[in-house]
Amino acid sequence: MSAFDELYRCVHCGFCLPTCPTYLATGLEGNSPRGRLHLMRAVVEGRARAEGKLLEYLDSCVYCLRCETACPSGVKYGTVFEEFFKAYRKGMQSVSYKRYIPLFNAINTRLGLKIVPIAASLPPGLRPLVTGGDISDLVGKIYYAKGNAKGRVALFVSDECVAWRYRRGVVEAAIRVLTWNGYEVVVPRFSCCGAPYRHSGQFEKAEELARRNLKIAEKLSVDAIAVPNSGGCQAELLRYMRDRRVVDVMQLIAHDLRGNLGEVKMRLAVQHSCHLMNAAKAHDVVLKPLYKVPGLVLTPLPSADVCCGGGNMYPLRHRDIANAILERKRDEVKAVSPDGVLIESPSCLQQLSKLGLRVYFPVEVLDLAYQKGENSGYMELRGDTL
Ligand code: SF4
Ligand code: SF4
Incomplete structure (x- = not known):
């Protein structure tokens, strides 16, 4: 059976159009x-x-x-x-997308931290990606469980990947929350999950990264691979780490939180991560611990389950459509008038940070609640080299 047989299952009902x-954003059938x-x-x-317009319609899929x-x-x-990408890949690869991949590699390997002082000179959509604090010294370490140990997990982050390298606040929060909840956390030197390459039609590169990560995972004696709030990475890992339990950090602790949660007086508008919702099917459980935080009000946007247009570097590839998608979100956010926006994946960061509000990840908010809950010893973050 060919994957193209799927084409004949479509009965043209249009139920998918409003999603x-x-x-x-465009009202065009070719963009549906x-x-x-x-x-x-x-x-x-x-x-x-x-070729031509036909290719443009296909390429504009998020x-x-x-x-x-x-x-x-x-x-x-x-x-x-x-x-279809595989069969017609020469024509399908997005030229604009490919142009940015070497830039990301340069940010991570050659320029490293030096890029941060010149972040202001990067395209606005890229700036939020490089201004969150470097994680390199957190990687290659083991962090021990506090209190009775519940298990051992590997944290999936990569200091080779622009989505993670400068997400220090999120990564520190994930380690603190997990160790506090009884998990020993190892942070191996994983590579990029491969999703950006696969989604841009660079299948060999994506497979190479998958093989590299599988090799690292093979040597780990852990109960699960835990991803700190990235639906995109989690969905990609679920594709090739089939004999592993791959979960979001919040998913792991959702049903059995330890310690005291202090008051976090905030109203946050919620935008779901597409791949966390549509592929990993974990968007509800990821938010579950936050409903226990006193003072915190979560309001999902009316279109929280429709993509924000930020995935796959979409705003760099199709600025007009991405802006039109964002304007709808802006109107919805205005109606809620929140203190910030809660997102579940770094992919949404470059898009939703344009709304002018602080953007939070779920594990950061839970970490804040623990800090305010007067849990003695909570903030200690000591790791030994692996
Ligand atoms: S929902 Fe969309 S893809 Fe599915 S059968 Fe209807 S038109 Fe085709
Ligand atoms: S994957 Fe998303 S952007 Fe692409 S056709 Fe489906 S709903 Fe539209």
Whole structure:
């Protein structure tokens, strides 16, 4: 059976249309899941060529996979889209996207921390990615459980990846929250999960990164691989770490929180991570511990389950559509008038930080509640070299 058989399962009902961010932003059939399936079918059947406007419609998909969850026929849009990338990859690779990959590599390997002082000269969409504090010294270490140990986990972060390297606040919060809740945390030197490469059609590179991470994971004696709030990484790891339990940090502790949670008086608007919701199916449980935080009010945006247009460096690739998607979010956020926005993946950061509000990750907020809960010894963060 070919992945392209999926194309024939679409009955053109249109139930997927209201879930698609690019269709909602443009109103164009070519920018909808149904339209894209139709275009791919035309190419596969030899009635059209993968070029020009047709290619533009396909390339403007954010790859959020929300359409899959709405489809009554169970069309596996992601599978057929990826196979299409593979079969017609020369034409499908996004030129603008590829242009940015070397820049990210330069940020991480050659320039390293030196990029931070010149962050102001980067395109605005990239600045939030490099201003969160370097994590290099947190990697390659083991952090011991406090109190009775519940288990041992490996934290999935990578100081080779621009999404993680400067997310120090989130990574520290994840280690503190996990060790406080009885988990021994090892932080190996993982590579990028591979998702940015796979989503841009660079399948060999994505496979190479997967092999590298699997090799590291093979040597680990842990109960789970824990991802600190990144739906994109978690979904990608679930694809190839099939014999491992891959969970979000909050998922791991959701049902059995230790210690006192202090008051965090804030109202946060919630935007879900597409891949946490549509692929890992864990967006509800990730928020669960936060509903126990006194004073904290979480208000999901009316379109919280529709992509913010930030994934896959989308704002750099399709600025007009990304801006149109963002304007809808801006109106919804205004109506809620929150103190900040809660996101579940670094992919949303570059887009939603443009709203002018502080952006929080769930584990950061839980960490704050623990700090305010007067838990003696909570803030200590000591790691030994692995
Ligand atoms: S993956 Fe997302 S952007 Fe692409 S067609 Fe489906 S809903 Fe639309
Ligand atoms: S919901 Fe499914 S069957 Fe209906 S148009 Fe969309 S992809 Fe086709």
